[in-house]
Amino acid sequence: MQREKWSSRVGFVIAGIASAVGLGTIVRFSYLVGKNGGGTFLIPYFIAIAFFGIPLMILEFSIGKHFGSSVVPAFSNIRKRFKWAGLFIVFVSSMILSYYLVITGWVLAYFLQFLMSKPIPFSQFTGSYYPLLFFFITGGIAFSVIRAGVRHGIEKVSRLLVPLLFAVLFLLLASALTMSGTREGIKFYLIPDLSKLSEPSIWTEAFGQAFYSLGVGLGIMLTYGSYMHEETSKKGTSTFSEIEKNAALIALFDTIAAVLGGFVIFPIVFSYGLNPDSGLQLAFITLPLIFQKIGFGSLLGTVFFFLLFIAATSSAISLLEVPVATLIDYWDYGRKKATFLVSVCIMLIGIPSALSYTALKLELSGNYILDLYDLAFGTEGVIAAGLILSIVAGWYMGPDILIKEIWGSKSKQGLFSLIIKFFIPFVLSILLVIRFI
Structure with missing residues (x-):
C-alpha cells in the first residue's frame, strides 16, 4: 500500500500548527502562568520552547522522514529492542487523548449552552452523565477525521480550523483589551518575579507545558514527518533547512497563540477580581x-468556547493519528479498521x-482520575x-543519519550532536528526578 503524503509543505505546516495549538496552549498555559507568578513562568517556558522543543521537533520530523513510518516501526528499525520505547510513546499519547477528549466534550457542551443562551453551573453539568455523552461525541468527531486519511482528513480539516482559530482569538483579544483590568492583568502577565x-x-x-503544547515526545511530529514529500524537507537556504524552518514556524504560531491567549484571559481575570491560578475552574466555572453578568456575555461566551473547541479538536485529531498510524504501519491494518479499533480502546480507557467529576466521583488517593492522568501523562509522561x-x-540511531536527513551534510554535526546526545537528555533527566523527589 502506498503511503499517504501531505499535498504540500503548506498543508504539512498548517497540520502541525493545528496539532500544536490546543487546549494546553490556551487554557493550561494561562493557568500555569497564573500558578507560577505570572511573567516569571514565561522565562523557563521560552527557554524550553527554543532550546528543547524545537530541536526535539526537528529530531522527530527527521526520524519520521527517514524511515517513512510511525513511532513503533521507526524505533524498531533503529534497534529491534527499542520497540518498547515506541510503544511507551504511543501509550503516553493515547492516555493523554483519553482524558483530553473528556475536556473537549466539556468545551463542546459549554459552547452549545452559550449558543442557546442556557448555560448551567459546572457542578450541575458534571454531576450528570452529559460529560460521558459529550466525550463520546468528541471522540466520534476525531474518529471521522482520522478515518478520512491524511490529505482528505487531517490536512483538509486543519486548513479550515487554523485560520478560524486565529480569527476568533483576535476577536476575543480586541474585546478583552477594552476591559478595566487590562493594565493590571498585563502587568501581572509580563513582569517577572525573578x-x-x-x-x-x-x-x-514549564518544560512539561512546552512539550505538551508542541506535542513533542508524543510521536505526533514523528508521524507527521513520515508523511512528508522529499521536496518538503530538502535544503532550503544556506542557513536553515526546510525541516528547521517547518519546526520553527509551528513553534512560533503555537507560542503566538499561547501568548495571545494570556492577553485574552488575564484582562478578564483582573477586571473581575478572579484567581489567576484556578486552572480548569477558571474556564468552566x-x-x-x-459571561452571564456582563453585556453581550452570551456572545462572548459563545465565541470563547468556540475558540477552545477548535483548538481542542485539532489537537485531539493529531493525538489519535499516533496509535492509528502505528496499527497501519506495524501491524498492516487498513486505516478504517485501525481507526475503529483505536477509537474503541480510547473510549474505554477514557470512561473513568x-x-x-460526576456523582460517582471516581478518585484515587483523594484526586480525580482525570487530574491524576493529567499529572502522570501530561507532565511526567511527556x-x-x-x-x-x-x-x-x-x-543509537546516530547523528550522522539525522544530519544528512536535515541538512544533507555534516556541517552542523558538532552542535546538533551535542544538543541531542548530551544537553537534552541531561536536563530532562534532572527535571524528572526533581519531579519525583
Whole structure:
C-alpha cells in the first residue's frame, strides 16, 4: 500500500500548527502562568520552547522522514529492542487523548449552552452523565477525521480550523483589551518575579507545558514527518533547512497563540477580581459566571468556547493519528479498521476520566482520575517520552543519519550532536528526578 503524503509543505505546516495549538496552549498555559507568578513562568517556558522543543521537533520530523513510518516501526528499525520505547510513546499519547477528549466534550457542551443562551453551573453539568455523552461525541468527531486519511482528513480539516482559530482569538483579544483590568492583568502577565526562578517546580512545569503544547515526545511530529514529500524537507537556504524552518514556524504560531491567549484571559481575570491560578475552574466555572453578568456575555461566551473547541479538536485529531498510524504501519491494518479499533480502546480507557467529576466521583488517593492522568501523562509522561526519544535517536540511531536527513551534510554535526546526545537528555533527566523527589 502506498503511503499517504501531505499535498504540500503548506498543508504539512498548517497540520502541525493545528496539532500544536490546543487546549494546553490556551487554557493550561494561562493557568500555569497564573500558578507560577505570572511573567516569571514565561522565562523557563521560552527557554524550553527554543532550546528543547524545537530541536526535539526537528529530531522527530527527521526520524519520521527517514524511515517513512510511525513511532513503533521507526524505533524498531533503529534497534529491534527499542520497540518498547515506541510503544511507551504511543501509550503516553493515547492516555493523554483519553482524558483530553473528556475536556473537549466539556468545551463542546459549554459552547452549545452559550449558543442557546442556557448555560448551567459546572457542578450541575458534571454531576450528570452529559460529560460521558459529550466525550463520546468528541471522540466520534476525531474518529471521522482520522478515518478520512491524511490529505482528505487531517490536512483538509486543519486548513479550515487554523485560520478560524486565529480569527476568533483576535476577536476575543480586541474585546478583552477594552476591559478595566487590562493594565493590571498585563502587568501581572509580563513582569517577572525573578526570585521565583529558583523554584524547581516552575522549571518542570514549564518544560512539561512546552512539550505538551508542541506535542513533542508524543510521536505526533514523528508521524507527521513520515508523511512528508522529499521536496518538503530538502535544503532550503544556506542557513536553515526546510525541516528547521517547518519546526520553527509551528513553534512560533503555537507560542503566538499561547501568548495571545494570556492577553485574552488575564484582562478578564483582573477586571473581575478572579484567581489567576484556578486552572480548569477558571474556564468552566468562573468565566461562564462572568459571561452571564456582563453585556453581550452570551456572545462572548459563545465565541470563547468556540475558540477552545477548535483548538481542542485539532489537537485531539493529531493525538489519535499516533496509535492509528502505528496499527497501519506495524501491524498492516487498513486505516478504517485501525481507526475503529483505536477509537474503541480510547473510549474505554477514557470512561473513568469522563466519570471523574460526576456523582460517582471516581478518585484515587483523594484526586480525580482525570487530574491524576493529567499529572502522570501530561507532565511526567511527556518529559519521559522526550528523554527516551533523544537517547534512542542520539545514541543509537546516530547523528550522522539525522544530519544528512536535515541538512544533507555534516556541517552542523558538532552542535546538533551535542544538543541531542548530551544537553537534552541531561536536563530532562534532572527535571524528572526533581519531579519525583
